[in-house]
Amino acid sequence: MEMNIALLPGDGIGPEVIDQAVKVVKAVGKKFGHEFTFNEAVVGATAIDKTGDPYPDATHEICMKSDAVLFGAIGDPKYDNDPKAKVRPEQGLLKMRKNLGLFSNVRPTFTFNSLIHKSPLKKERIEGTDLVFLRELTSGIYFGEPRGRSEQGDKAFDTNIYTKEEISRLARMGFEFAQKRRKLLTCVDKANVLATSRLWRETVQELEPEYPDVKVEYEFVDAVAMRLIQWPKAYDVLITENLFGDILTDEASVISGSMGLMPSASLGTHVKLFEPIHGSYPQAAGKNIANPLATVLSAAMMFEYAFNLPEEAKAISDVVNLSLEKGIVTEDIAEGEKSYSTSEVGDWLAEQISK
Ligand code: IPM
Ligand code: MN
Numbered sequence: 001m002e003m004n005i006a007l008l009p010g011d012g013i014g015p016e017v018i019d020q021a022v023k024v025v026k027a028v029g030k031k032f033g034h035e036f037t038f039n040e041a042v043v044g045a046t047a048i049d050k051t052g053d054p055y056p057d058a059t060h061e062i063c064m065k066s067d068a069v070l071f072g073a074i075g076d077p078k079y080d081n082d083p084k085a086k087v088r089p090e091q092g093l094l095k096m097r098k099n100l101g102l103f104s105n106v107r108p109t110f111t112f113n114s115l116i117h118k119s120p121l122k123k124e125r126i127e128g129t130d131l132v133f134l135r136e137l138t139s140g141i142y143f144g145e146p147r148g149r150s151e152q153g154d155k156a157f158d159t160n161i162y163t164k165e166e167i168s169r170l171a172r173m174g175f176e177f178a179q180k181r182r183k184l185l186t187c188v189d190k191a192n193v194l195a196t197s198r199l200w201r202e203t204v205q206e207l208e209p210e211y212p213d214v215k216v217e218y219e220f221v222d223a224v225a226m227r228l229i230q231w232p233k234a235y236d237v238l239i240t241e242n243l244f245g246d247i248l249t250d251e252a253s254v255i256s257g258s259m260g261l262m263p264s265a266s267l268g269t270h271v272k273l274f275e276p277i278h279g280s281y282p283q284a285a286g287k288n289i290a291n292p293l294a295t296v297l298s299a300a301m302m303f304e305y306a307f308n309l310p311e312e313a314k315a316i317s318d319v320v321n322l323s324l325e326k327g328i329v330t331e332d333i334a335e336g337e338k339s340y341s342t343s344e345v346g347d348w349l350a351e352q353i354s355k
Contacts, residue, residue, distance in 0.1 A: 002035040006066035010044040012280025013290035014072025020292035020346025021299040027350040028312050044089035045076035054092025068306035071275035098138050101269030104173050105135040107249045114324040115257040126255050131235040134174045135245025139166045142242045162196045167203040174239035175211040186217045188224045188240035260291030263298035265305045272306045274298040288341040291330040319352040
């Protein structure tokens, strides 16, 4: 197969971790006989510096022409500390999600046998966790209007809006994921307080008869926040709105031991996008110390979801597991034991795949 991949390294450690994923993708191509063309484009603070726009039209065009987008990270502290900054790197991420129609952010949570002892959670509670969040990504309070400040500046407001259509397309994807897994779907909401959440519940309830093989549970977000770390094995597929999903998936990353390990896929109406769930980690930028595994595992998800090549995806996750077992890891995982640089880990993974 021949595939076009858009590379959007972004800010901070983004370029370094994307470099490692590219090495691994190339090694997979060589082994399994696929050709890749990589087209690089700017996004985030890097794009603001170059063009004034955190998601320029040229970048959008490259993404739309590609078979998949591999994305690094976005964010730069020089904008975080300036609340009056007119353009912010994060706006680029939101514009990209919206314009590419990426309404569903798929964030799996699983454990790695070789890391279980490092989790702050008890082994027997987390071992064997295998759940996936489908976080709604292009609506809700992240996008609702009106938003802003009163004229005097002493009042601020955001608006949470969901349409039935936005809920049902995500929910349908949730039902389909559940059908291919353990057939349990949890709708996470705050229907005891929020009107939007009541619409979520109503919409999911209406869809239930179309998927009789899937068991559906409705749970309030605060209760999920607790049960998720108490007994994560209670869950299979979870669907939820944008903001709840943002918060709960950071929490879920504790189960697997590190944010540096968790990949994601964003699916929707056009091209599919793959990115680690961690941020741009500016303190580590350029130091060759960042953990590339979340990005490498995002590339594995790309083979599975964008190219429908599960064997290639497994080849990647297998070598990632091997690197964890053998301790070929960056300092965040090594915790005082011998550690390797970002590029050394990438080289090792690519070499193992080529074997
Ligand atoms: C994420 C991030 C983003 C979000 C930020 C950087 C805007 O936290 O992808 O989870 O909130 O969606
Ligand atoms: Mn987040």
